[in-house]
Amino acid sequence: MGENIKSLVKAAHYVYSSGLVSGSAGNISMRLSKDKIAITPKGVPLSLVTEENVAIVGMDGRRLLGGEPSSELYLHLEIYKIREDIKSIAHTHSPYATAFAFSDKRLKRVEGLNGMNDIDEVAYYKPGSLELARECAKKIKKGKILILKNHGVLCCGSNLREAVQLAEFIEESAKIQFLAHILNKS
Numbered sequence: 519m520g521e522n523i524k525s526l527v528k529a530a531h532y533v534y535s536s537g538l539v540s541g542s543a544g545n546i547s548m549r550l551s552k553d554k555i556a557i558t559p560k561g562v563p564l565s566l567v568t569e570e571n572v573a574i575v576g577m578d579g580r581r582l583l584g585g586e587p588s589s590e591l592y593l594h595l596e597i598y599k600i601r602e603d604i605k606s607i608a609h610t611h612s613p614y615a616t617a618f619a620f621s622d623k624r625l626k627r628v629e630g631l632n633g634m635n636d637i638d639e640v641a642y643y644k645p646g647s648l649e650l651a652r653e654c655a656k657k658i659k660k661g662k663i664l665i666l667k668n669h670g671v672l673c674c675g676s677n678l679r680e681a682v683q684l685a686e687f688i689e690e691s692a693k694i695q696f697l698a699h700i701l702n703k704s
């Protein structure tokens with residue numbers, strides 16, 4: 519696939535500059551091998567991720583190299599543990615999709631990309647908690663996107679590019695549905 523730490527750094531910068539995250543919110547990870555992943559560091563804006571501060575972590579959560587892993591480390595690990603097909607995960611609080619997460623409106627199924635057929639919702643659990651991680655792992659089943667109620671969005675891909683594309687796509691879809699809703703009312 520040719521994806522490595524450098525690709526993860528690039529993806530982090532791209533996600534930040536695309537406005538899908540702000541401040542130090544959001545985190546991205548990728549599988550490096552059967553027993554380790556790379557994940558963006560805790561408390562560092564995605565725009566400032568470097569090859570040096572990316573955290574390399576074992577499947578048991580142990581840090582092997584680099585910076586301190588994102589506070590949502592377990593959210594990523596629990597999903598990798600149950601879905602072998604998933605090689606990368608992007609978690610954002612992108613504004614339109616997150617607005618849906620905070621509302622009682624459900625994001626509709628959208629045509630366009632593979633994996634958009636199943637958009638499940640996960641009830642609110644404290645960000646960074648093992649409960650949130652376990653609930654997401656339980657809900658993800660065959661789909662690739664989860665709306666985390668009162669929190670944000672989680673997108674999984676069979677590679678880094680797909681995870682990032684889904685994060686962009688879900689945000690665009692949410693924006694369109696939001697605008698269409700306003701138009702229908704006028």
Ligand SMILES: [Zn+2]
Binds near residue numbers: 544609645
């Ligand atoms: Zn979050």
